Amino acid sequence: MEATYQALIQRFLEIKKDELLSKHTTLMIGGQADLFWECRDVRKLPEFLDHLKKLSLKFFILGGGSNVLFDSRGFRGCVIKIVDNSFEFDDDNLIAASGTRMTILAKMTMQQGLSGLEWANGIPGTIGGAVFGNAGCHGQDISRNLSKAVLYSPNKGIFEAEKGYxxxxxxxxxxxxxxxxxxxxxxxxxxxxxxxxxxxxxxxxRNDKQPFGLSSGSFFKNSLNDSAGRLIEAVGLKGCQIGQAQISPKHANFFMNLGGATSDDILALRDLAKQKVAEKFHINLEEEVVIVDC
Incomplete structure (x- = not known):
C-alpha cells in the first residue's frame, strides 16, 4: 500500500500523508487520514478521482467540515477536501464551485440585490454539501434554489443534471x-x-437557539411530527455526558465535544438517544450527520 501511496504523491505533490482529520471538522474529532488532498480547482477533481479508481483507493469527499463525524482511528484511504470557492453571476443566476461556503453565497447575492438565499446566512457548510444533503432551515432548503449542477461520476464522467435528477x-x-x-x-x-x-x-x-462550542450541527433529522431535539429532551437526555461528549444542555439535538471526545463517545450518546426515543415514542431517529468509518 505504501508504494501505491507514493505513486499518487509523485503525481499530485500537494497530497499530505497522515493528516489529522480533527483539524478539518467543526466537531474536531477524527484520527489521521492516510492521504489528504485539498482540491483548489474542481476542474482537477475528475482526474484525481480517476487515479484513485485505478489504484483501488477508498476516498471521502469533505466540504466545510460540518455535519460529519470521522472515526478517531482515522481513515484508511484518501480524504479530499474541496476548497475551490469560485463563483460568478450570470444575470439572476449564480454559478458556484462546490467548495464555496453557503454563508458567503448568501451575503454576496444580497450585495448583488438578488433574493432567494437570505435563509442561508450563517450556514457553515459548502454548496456541494448543501446539495448533497438538501441543507435548509426555517422551512426552506437548497432544492428551492438549485436549477442544475455539474456532476462527476466514476462511471459516467462529467455531466450536467437538472433539478429533478x-x-x-x-x-x-x-x-x-x-x-x-x-x-x-x-x-x-x-x-x-x-x-x-x-x-x-x-x-x-442560530445565536439564540443553538449552542456555541464544538459540534457537527443538528445530529438527527427531525421526525415527521416532532423535532429530534424535543424528543431527546423528553426522554431526559438533555445535558447527558459520556466521556468528553455531551448532549447540549441548550439544544438536545446538538452533540458537543467538550474537549478530548472520541468518535466512540459521540456514537455511544447517539445509541442511547435512539434507544430511549424508540422505547418511549416508537420513533426511530435518523442521523443527519454523515458517519465516516475508518
Whole structure:
C-alpha cells in the first residue's frame, strides 16, 4: 500500500500523508487520514478521482467540515477536501464551485440585490454539501434554489443534471446513494427586494437557539411530527455526558465535544438517544450527520 501511496504523491505533490482529520471538522474529532488532498480547482477533481479508481483507493469527499463525524482511528484511504470557492453571476443566476461556503453565497447575492438565499446566512457548510444533503432551515432548503449542477461520476464522467435528477426530499438527495460528486451548482435567484430582515433573523436564531462550542450541527433529522431535539429532551437526555461528549444542555439535538471526545463517545450518546426515543415514542431517529468509518 505504501508504494501505491507514493505513486499518487509523485503525481499530485500537494497530497499530505497522515493528516489529522480533527483539524478539518467543526466537531474536531477524527484520527489521521492516510492521504489528504485539498482540491483548489474542481476542474482537477475528475482526474484525481480517476487515479484513485485505478489504484483501488477508498476516498471521502469533505466540504466545510460540518455535519460529519470521522472515526478517531482515522481513515484508511484518501480524504479530499474541496476548497475551490469560485463563483460568478450570470444575470439572476449564480454559478458556484462546490467548495464555496453557503454563508458567503448568501451575503454576496444580497450585495448583488438578488433574493432567494437570505435563509442561508450563517450556514457553515459548502454548496456541494448543501446539495448533497438538501441543507435548509426555517422551512426552506437548497432544492428551492438549485436549477442544475455539474456532476462527476466514476462511471459516467462529467455531466450536467437538472433539478429533478436529485430526487430531493427532507435532508436528502440521490447523491447520498449514488457515486455522483458535485463540481458546480447553478442557483436561480430573483431580482426583487432583498429580505434583509429574514437574513438577520436566520443569524439571530442560530445565536439564540443553538449552542456555541464544538459540534457537527443538528445530529438527527427531525421526525415527521416532532423535532429530534424535543424528543431527546423528553426522554431526559438533555445535558447527558459520556466521556468528553455531551448532549447540549441548550439544544438536545446538538452533540458537543467538550474537549478530548472520541468518535466512540459521540456514537455511544447517539445509541442511547435512539434507544430511549424508540422505547418511549416508537420513533426511530435518523442521523443527519454523515458517519465516516475508518
Amino acid at each position: 436529485f430526487q430531493f426530499s427532507y435532508r436528502h438527495s440521490i447523491l447520498k446513494t449514488s457515486q455522483d460528486i458535485v463540481l458546480k451548482a447553478y442557483l436561480k435567484l430573483q431580482k426583487k427586494a432583498v429580505n434583509f430582515e429574514q437574513s438577520q433573523q436566520a443569524v439571530s436564531f
